[in-house]
Amino acid sequence: MQRWISSLLALQDDAELPAQVALQKQIGEIHARVDIPISLVLRGARCLKERLFSHFSQAFSDGELAAAIGFASDSIDIAMELMSHAYTLAHDRNSRAEEAYRLFSVSQNIGTERERQRAALLDWENQLMFEIAAGSPAHQLPRAQKSEFGLWFRHKAQDSFQGAPEMQQIDQHLAQIDELYLPAFTQGSARALEQLREIREAAKAVHYLLEHLFERASDIENGRDTLTQMLNRKFLPVVLGKQVANARKSASSFALLMIDVDHFKQVNDQYGHEAGDLVLQQVASILGNSTRGGDYAFRYGGEEFLLLLVDTNAANAQMLAERIRQRVADERLLLPAGVTLQVSVSIGVTLHDGHPDYQRSLRAADSALYQAKHGGRNRCVFVAS
Known part of the structure; x- marks a missing residue:
């Protein structure tokens, strides 16, 4: 809070304005993600101004006081407007995605x-x-x-x-x-x-x-990735939000496994995109067969996948990650014309630490995957979130 006030009131140059606007929008999006009511944020801003003005009355002369109060009040009000706008947009997106996921989840085969x-x-x-x-x-x-x-x-x-x-x-x-x-x-x-x-x-x-x-249950529009039949990434915020709330309520935890197929570009370059698609489908099948009924498997993008393991701990998550890594490495994947190919995966593992913003856990899993890729690939790395 102190850093936010200092950066907001220390604005001296128009060149700094875009960064400040972006910061307020980011804060609003985080408030929406961790479900902090906008009314609570506005009440906090009102209390903040009251305390700030009381402090100003002791720090400024009568001639400076009005200008200081006006500047601080306008700055905080504009920041609240930006935050509220970003909060509303993010909250609407999340609500639409949540309803779409609820409908989709009923429609799965x-x-x-x-x-x-x-x-x-x-x-x-x-x-x-x-x-x-x-x-x-x-x-x-x-x-x-x-x-x-x-x-x-x-x-x-x-x-x-x-x-x-x-x-x-x-x-x-x-x-x-x-x-x-x-x-x-x-x-x-x-x-x-x-x-x-x-x-x-x-x-x-x-x-x-x-x-x-x-x-x-009734038939509703499918929401799976068409190639791998895994969950679409657009449902990730809804699922993660629910798992964060469930973890806080039940004092349990969940793990994230970020998985990347090693040297996938070389597969496409050497064997063609049809072969690349077959590799992704077969790796996705291995991942799906390695998880439990309550776990979630996402196509994260390109050759990346994300597994969310419910009700688990760090040791079990790492054991499963190693088992998956070994299964993929041992599997002979079938390509067109009877060609077989062996690939490997790098896996970043993290355990949700209880923080209400699930992006922390996603960043930790991504950081772990980065370390696995740059540490030689075909390995699992754990990073605490």
Whole structure:
């Protein structure tokens, strides 16, 4: 705040004006990104002027006071106008992108997603039954909310089916299973069969409600990258904003993996753009198969991809990045005319540090990728955000 006031009131040359205007607009965009209400910013400006004028009354003579107050007041008011304008534009963009993403998320291949989540829910049930049959203690029984289905429900379904009454009911059933039924489950007790029946009934209810959710879905304009079928980059601000809010609410964290195909220009130059497209498609397939149901995969631009890993830590994110790097390096990619090619990727990894502005994490991932590229490529580098 002190630096902002000093730079604003120290303006002496018209040549400095464009930089000051750009700064105020940037601040307004950041306020929109971290969701600081414009009314709060304006109230802060009013309080700031009151304190500043009080200070001026002690620092300036009567002849200088009016000019100092006028200059400071005009400067702050103009800065607020610029900030508010930038805030409004950014907020409108984010709102449109958020609604577009919500609509798009409902439209993703409904049949495939329905079968995938049915299978994920059944897989959790099978794991649970196996652990119970094996005599595992209650604290080792797999939790529904941490399963593949649970991650999808907590992160992606919230966007796809926002406002649907079934969402709250599924959430309640999953919480009952994890927080009430499983911790109380006792192997071999007189109530074990009854407890098992309660768990089964809750799971059946989730299955039933899940079918209703998918029945609500309708076909809406596709929002995937046409080449790789990954999420379009325009949805990145919406997804990151939601993950930042979720991380703050649940005291969890997420990781970003910025991935770049090494020497990709050489692939295009030597084999042609058709071959380059096939390389990107096959690398995208490897990335998609390496992530969980709740994670997000984006085509970031050109030969760059971005993975957002939900509910993870730095160690697990780095392990996955190394696994992806190795899988890509080992894979023989198929090009036209039966030609095969091996490529490598460089990966920048960061863990979200809790800051409300997700651009910090994006910059950290980008910095890590830069270090990986300039450190010899075909490697993973972690940078704290």
